[in-house]
Amino acid sequence: MIKLTIGKLNIQLEGIDAGELPENTLLFRTEFEEADLKYTFRIGENPPSIHYPVIYQTKDILVFGKPEGREARILYMPDTHNRYGYYEEINEKEITVYVNEAYREHLRIDTIFISLLALERHEAQRGAFILHCAYMNFDSNAILFCGPSGIGKSTHSELWCREYPDKAHVLNGDKCLLTAENGIIYANGWPVCGSSGICHNEKHKVAGIVLLQQAMVNQFVEEKTICNFKQILAQTTINYWNNNYTKQAMDFIESLLRRVGCGTYACNISSESVVTLYNELKERKWIS
Secondary structure, three states, X not given: OEEEXXXXXXXXXXXXXXXXXXXXXXXXXXXXXXXXXXXEEEEOOOOOOOOOOEEEEOOOEEEEEOHXXXXXXXXXXXXXXXXXXXXXXXXXXXXXXXXOHHHHHHHHOHHHHHHOOOHHHHHHHOOOEEEEEEEEEEOOEEEEEEOOOOOOHHHHHHHHHHHOOOOEEEEEOOEEEEEEEOOEXXXXXXXXXXXXXXXXXXXXXXXXXXXEEEOOOOEEEOOOHHHHHHHHHHOEXXXXXXXXXXXXXXXXXXXXXXXXXXXXXXXXXXXHHHHHHHHHHHHOOOOO
């Protein structure tokens, strides 16, 4: 039995060995008395026949609606469209995961393994949401560099670490999990980190979110709230086929923007861009 605590979830895994899990996932290994979710892995076994209606479909996932709001999912390799897993919620706590034996070794790939757990769904049920960003700890506060793939999130955060090596540390180069506790927004570690290879299981209060844009001249602008909302929404993992979770995500982002500084930073990739932003954030008291 393997126990993990990821965000707001205590997770119990059975039918799988620790040696088959991604290294990033093992960073979240812990001990607890009561699990929120219990996953039973059946590797190499054939999944049951499916008789539920399809509620969502893309090239890499097929989602079925079950009674009482539960789900089942078929997961496909995006390049070959071969099925590698089947996920089914038995009740509110118990989940069965079937893994195609041909893809057993792929379980050590963090994106493949985490997709089998549908954590974005279960975290959303508890008011927590995954943000696509570079998550940086600066002097014990979280600065999140947010934007689409290729915008320079990892590069910019790495420049901060070079410029301020005693204060800046990248904790995840691709994602964090956002939670709210007693009116305070926190960034939490997440076991998927994209191509950055940087993954740490740490939790810090969010000081601000920087929406990155590429430009020749460095300029920080505090946009209207609606502009920030749209950009953050676009970088948040949401099961849009579930209206309740979509509304919860939108409400969360609205609350986030009331509690945390947010602005757009159009910049180049240079040490000067780091110093310019540092001065802007210090002036706004995001950092000290």
